[in-house]
Amino acid sequence: MPPEQATIRTYATSANLGPLFDRAGAKIEGLYMTTHGRLTAAPGLSILKSDGKYPVPNDASNIAYKVAERIFHDYKIRKGLQLSVTNNIKPGGLGTSGASAVAVVEFLNRLHNLSLTTEQKIKYASLGEPNQHLDNVVPCIVGGIVLISWKGNQNAYEKLGSLPGITPAIIIPYDIIKSGGTAQARKVLEDLAFNEEEEKYKSNLESLMVSGLKTGNFDEMLKAIKKDNSWEKSVTYIRNRLGIYGIDINYLNNSLEVAVRQEAVLTPSGAGPAMLILAKNHKAAEKATKAVTKAYASSGKKAKGFVTSFRDAASEDDFAE
Numbered sequence: 001m002p003p004e005q006a007t008i009r010t011y012a013t014s015a016n017l018g019p020l021f022d023r024a025g026a027k028i029e030g031l032y033m034t035t036h037g038r039l040t041a042a043p044g045l046s047i048l049k050s051d052g053k054y055p056v057p058n059d060a061s062n063i064a065y066k067v068a069e070r071i072f073h074d075y076k077i078r079k080g081l082q083l084s085v086t087n088n089i090k091p092g093g094l095g096t097s098g099a100s101a102v103a104v105v106e107f108l109n110r111l112h113n114l115s116l117t118t119e120q121k122i123k124y125a126s127l128g129e130p131n132q133h134l135d136n137v138v139p140c141i142v143g144g145i146v147l148i149s150w151k152g153n154q155n156a157y158e159k160l161g162s163l164p165g166i167t168p169a170i171i172i173p174y175d176i177i178k179s180g181g182t183a184q185a186r187k188v189l190e191d192l193a194f195n196e197e198e199e200k201y202k203s204n205l206e207s208l209m210v211s212g213l214k215t216g217n218f219d220e221m222l223k224a225i226k227k228d229n230s231w232e233k234s235v236t237y238i239r240n241r242l243g244i245y246g247i248d249i250n251y252l253n254n255s256l257e258v259a260v261r262q263e264a265v266l267t268p269s270g271a272g273p274a275m276l277i278l279a280k281n282h283k284a285a286e287k288a289t290k291a292v293t294k295a296y297a298s299s300g301k302k303a304k305g306f307v308t309s310f311r312d313a314a315s316e317d318d319f320a321e
Contacts, residue, residue: 063128
């Protein structure tokens with residue numbers, strides 16, 4: 001018999017990884033949402049409690065409801081699911097909605113013994129994402145660093161694991177508020193037209209980043225990210241220009257370069273304003289984190305940072321025993 005209740009940690013994720021817009025993501029150690037779920041006689045999803053540093057909505061505005069509703073319908077589930085959520089992932093570029101969606105999928109899979117495949121888990125969890133983007137939910141489900149591609153109407157992913165030799169760090173701004181910024185940026189992006197030369201440039205940056213991730217070649221990653229940050233038609237450049245990040249990305253990278261030379265590079269985490277640092281080693285990551293938080297402070301912004309690692313475990317292994 002499957003259990004009647006369980007507790008799971010679903011982890012923060014960092015999407016895009018420089019120029020790989022909507023095509024890559026990584027599961028981050030140390031930042032997570034803890035959710036306790038139990039079956040109820042009353043049908044449907046309910047959120048009994050939400051606390052932590054950043055409580056999530058407990059009404060239908062929480063994307064967990066949309067995900068649960070589809071699974072209830074598809075598998076003709078009569079019993080309901082009640083959640084108690086403790087969230088310590090700050091919204092804004094760290095995959096909070098993805099973590100919530102994945103928790104619901106894993107609960108219903110375990111408590112109802114649905115035997116969902118990884119692909120089915122991804123399909124359901126993606127219902128909670130705008131335009132069903134996969135760059136947060138896939139790494140949250142499979143772990144590690146993931147590359148995402150499309151073949152016709154089908155999606156595919158390649159798990160790269162934890163990227164040995166590269167140390168990540170996370171920067172979290174605390175006083176930068178995005179007000180419709182991501183939607184505004186997406187509208188600008190949709191209206192962009194690329195000529196043949198620009199398409200080639202974009203493709204070359206993407207290929208360089210993929211090569212760097214697959215081989216662990218930090219110099220290739222650094223080059224791809226820096227060029228993408230500075231290109232006027234890149235996602236980062238446009239969002240930066242619209243003020244979504246609250247501080248100039250290239251200014252942050254210049255401050256970082258003074259501190260660690262060519263041993264670390266910074267890129268927005270997902271839609272931001274959270275930032276991801278990739279460094280050659282732990283010492284460089286520590287220096288880079290201090291340099292970037294100091295740069296925020298010198299610009300009148302509050303931010304904290306910490307050195308972390310990529311979490312390789314799958315979400316089904318993140319249940320508390």
